[in-house]
Amino acid sequence: MIFQRNAPKIVEESNEPEVSERTHQHVQDEVETVVGPSVNVEGDFASEGNIVVKGTVSGSVFTSKHLTVEMGAKIIANVRAGSATIAGEVKGNMKVKESLELVSTSRVVGDIDVKNLKVESGALLYGKITMPGIESGEKSIKTKLFKKTEETGVQFVS
Amino acid sequence: MYVYIYDNFLRQKNFLSLIHSMEVVLTDYGIAGKILRLQNYTDSKAVIDDEIKRGAKTIVIVGNDSTFGQILSRSANCNCTFGFLPVGPNNTIAEVLGIPVGMEACTVLSRRRKEFLDVGWMNNRYFVSQLRVMPSKLEVVYDERFKVTATEKMEVIVCNLQPFFWKKDKKDKEQRVVHPQDGKLEAFIRPLTKSGWWGYKYEEPSIFPFEEMIITGKEPFAVEADGKMSKEIKVKIKLAHSKVEMIVGRDRKF
Numbered sequence: 001m002i003f004q005r006n007a008p009k010i011v012e013e014s015n016e017p018e019v020s021e022r023t024h025q026h027v028q029d030e031v032e033t034v035v036g037p038s039v040n041v042e043g044d045f046a047s048e049g050n051i052v053v054k055g056t057v058s059g060s061v062f063t064s065k066h067l068t069v070e071m072g073a074k075i076i077a078n079v080r081a082g083s084a085t086i087a088g089e090v091k092g093n094m095k096v097k098e099s100l101e102l103v104s105t106s107r108v109v110g111d112i113d114v115k116n117l118k119v120e121s122g123a124l125l126y127g128k129i130t131m132p133g134i135e136s137g138e139k140s141i142k143t144k145l146f147k148k149t150e151e152t153g154v155q156f157v158s
Numbered sequence: 159m160y161v162y163i164y165d166n167f168l169r170q171k172n173f174l175s176l177i178h179s180m181e182v183v184l185t186d187y188g189i190a191g192k193i194l195r196l197q198n199y200t201d202s203k204a205v206i207d208d209e210i211k212r213g214a215k216t217i218v219i220v221g222n223d224s225t226f227g228q229i230l231s232r233s234a235n236c237n238c239t240f241g242f243l244p245v246g247p248n249n250t251i252a253e254v255l256g257i258p259v260g261m262e263a264c265t266v267l268s269r270r271r272k273e274f275l276d277v278g279w280m281n282n283r284y285f286v287s288q289l290r291v292m293p294s295k296l297e298v299v300y301d302e303r304f305k306v307t308a309t310e311k312m313e314v315i316v317c318n319l320q321p322f323f324w325k326k327d328k329k330d331k332e333q334r335v336v337h338p339q340d341g342k343l344e345a346f347i348r349p350l351t352k353s354g355w356w357g358y359k360y361e362e363p364s365i366f367p368f369e370e371m372i373i374t375g376k377e378p379f380a381v382e383a384d385g386k387m388s389k390e391i392k393v394k395i396k397l398a399h400s401k402v403e404m405i406v407g408r409d410r411k412f
Contacts, residue, residue: 036364038349039312043304047367054362059304 033063037072045077053088064097071105078110093127160184160191161214162243163202163229165221169195173245177220180243180264187268191218196225203232210238216405217241218267222248223320227287227384234277234284234401241267241405251287251319256407266407273410274400278318278343278383281393285383286402287320289395293350293358294379299372300345306364308349313360314373315346316395322346322363342367343397371395 033047039055046062053061053069058076061067067081073088080095087103094100096114104122111128119125168177184190192214194205206217206229218241219229226242244252244259252259257266278285291314298306298314315322322344346363353359373379373393381390 032365033367034363034365036347036349036362038308038310038351038361039347039364040307040309041304042307045304049367055364 035073051081069106071103159214160189160216160218160241161206161209162191162193162218162220163205163225164193164195165225166196166198167222168220168245176245176260180245180261183261183264184267187264189268191216196221196228201232202229203236206233206236206238210236215239218243220245222246223251223287224248224385226251227285228386230277230286230402231284231384231386234286234398239272239403239405243267250321254319254321254411255404256410258407267405270405271408272403273406273412275402275404276318276343277398277401278316279396279398280381280383281390283383284398284401285316286318287384288318288322289316289381289383290314291373291393292380292382294375294377296373296375296379298345298347299374300366300368301370302372306347306366308347310350310352311358312347312349315348316371317344317346342369343371343395344368345371369397 032050032052034052035041035045035055035057037054041055041057041059043059044062045051045057045059048064050066051061051063051068053067053073053075056074056076060077061075061079061081063081065082067079067084069075069084069086069088069090071087075088075090076092078092078094079090081097083098083100084094084096085101085103086106086108088105089107091109093110094108094112094114096112099116099118100112100114101118102108102120102123102125104120106120107124109126111130112125113130113132115132117129117131164177167173181190192209194209196202206214209217216239217229217233217236219226220243222244230240242252242255242257243263244257246259249259252263257263275286278289280289293311293313295310296307296312296314300306345366345368347366348363349361350358351361371394373395375391378389378391381388381393
């Protein structure tokens, strides 16, 4: 405690732009949860707003909004999010409602259930990817376009 | 009926002229009232309860952030409307409430735009501005759902009305500000990591909005709530919704 540095002094803040809408819902939208580096979170980690992970999270992660996993961050948990950008490591199944972006530095081990997926070259991914909309289409493609024959295996039918 | 509680530092000569002109403006508006002076050992709750019994409807705090904290931490559950006239330096809460520092605050007070404010509850008392747990080995449990730990010591700052100011390190010239939002308390966790032989370095803070939090330490740790220090081994922090009725300005930040 003797050698601990002093806390930063409180200084008068600069003028912030005025918030026009003061509804409770509007305020909730801006709530952001940040897990800083060298911080470990264990348990059911849930937030109403955006989540930014720079440290380690284990258990489960849930947000209805955006999840950002920064480079060097580690998530050992099942993830459910509205949308996500992954630049770190994720070990666990991911269920993303809208779009998921895997940046070149990302490492994902687990199944992914997503609507829109963007994978940058260099990203490492091990798992099954499921996208809604393909299950219903899959049957029609099989019945209309492909017919299994004994000689060729698959034959195209126009 | 209005009752004004002046902080002790307002006796200083450099505030006398401002206080005098404020009193003139308040008389012009017809909202002048009884003036009480806050001493170090004044129990604000007893004083305010006494004044309410005598018919006071509005209690106006005159001073800075520490005056605001000192009075409201004790008397948040008093059945009256609170006003605030910020005077002098260290007035960060006033900006959140949309009350200008100095003479213009009298105009805001006279307009009587009232809002209910949330207050923080720590073990057995309220805090309105900020709660700070000094760096020590801690374990923080949020809303009984998840646990936050750090390898070394960590500092916890819980903001209710007072914004949180921080810098990345000593060389960082940019002053970063995070404004707390109404409806939730905001906890800033700053772990300390060893830097060199003797020093410690603050890491980037983690931000968690929450409604209930339990901080436990293996050893007793120092807690500062609204400028009041105490040593605790377990702290339970909760949010008391719409506890204080407050006169606020149009430019408030919530």
